[in-house]
Amino acid sequence: MPDAKLSMIGSRAVLFQPSCPFDLANQQRIWAVADEAATWKGVREAVPGMTNVTLLLDHVPIELDRIEKDLTALWESGIRKQVEGRLLAIDMAYDGPHLAEVAEMTGLPVDKVVRLHAAPEYTVYAVGSHAGYCYLGGLDPRLETPRRKVPLPRLPGGSLSLAGLQTGVSASAGPSGWNTIGSTGLSFFDPECSPAALLRPGDRIRFNPVEVKA
Template identity: 80%
Template sequence: MREPALSLIGSRAVLFQAPCPFDLEHQQRFWAIADQVAEWDNVREAVPGMTNVTLLLNHVPTDLDRLTSDLTALWNSGIRKEVEGRLLPIDITYDGPHLAEVADLTSLPVDEVVRLHAAPEYTVYAVGSHAGYCYLGGLDPRLETPRRKVPLPRLPGGSLSVAGLQTGVSASMGPSGWNTIGSTDVSFFDPTRDPPALLAPGDRIRFNPVKVQA
């Protein structure tokens, strides 16, 4: 297996990545690392991502080898952060433009795609991509599909999509290379709200199908 690695993403920002399975236990290790390094000298903010942590620094780093070593040691320690997040039920209309295509790709009837997608309780692994967007863990592997070869340029906010072993709801209008299977009226980001993002890592979602329209 490849070793953890550190890469520059700006003069005062670095990305720490570790090869690992896409599951809650390993994501909890990134949450714990983010909490730990947020207290280090020269770290202004530590943001957990999907199998990574981004460090925003106060000053240009002068010893990347030492920083890599310290982060790798923290990863190898196996520390984890368990979060008892809140559970948010979300009503979903399964009416996305790619619902029938996902059924074809998975060799499942549309009703079974909906049943399998709505069955789990999903955990927010990370918030990113765009403001308020939640990367969710817990998708049934039978619903794994490839990303779209040609992304949609303007996907409406509230669109529910799947790709690979991930699923999520767009928090605002924008491009997407995922397969859109549904929609909701829930607002995941509101700059007038405190906090603006509806959910945080460790929170959970349960989708409630209210209508299916293939």
């Protein structure tokens, strides 16, 4: 049996967490598992997360061992879903309150931090945390930083932050334990639109630095 964990979330949802590296190939496997599991009897919705899949069920499950076995077999099959998502270019001001701290933690000058962060073409791995928020893969490992020991109680929507090997832009105002290095006026979530979320898993982002202010 591979190193995978199945956990209950409330009474009618389960979380499947395979042990795997954080990269695009494994996230494509997560997308494929979610798509296939969504077709199973008794599954109301399958939601891909960051190296995990959540199944929302019609009823309280009585055969957790079977669900775990089926999910594990699907994961072990190695199926992948490759998505030709759309590419979105975002004008970004690198003016966040923690930009200088990120430079200090990484041992890089501010301008190098900005260049490294803006260089990749990021892929949306998952949408979650809050409505419209995108977890992005592709951050340069030289920009890896720890989460903040004391989270900020509130950041405005459009705040660009990073922590660990992840980066993303807040879709709405709220607390954050990540290091905030920039901002944009682009809205990532609008309940009046259909779909309400601007981006989906497999879409891509490029950041265009229009201002740097440390």
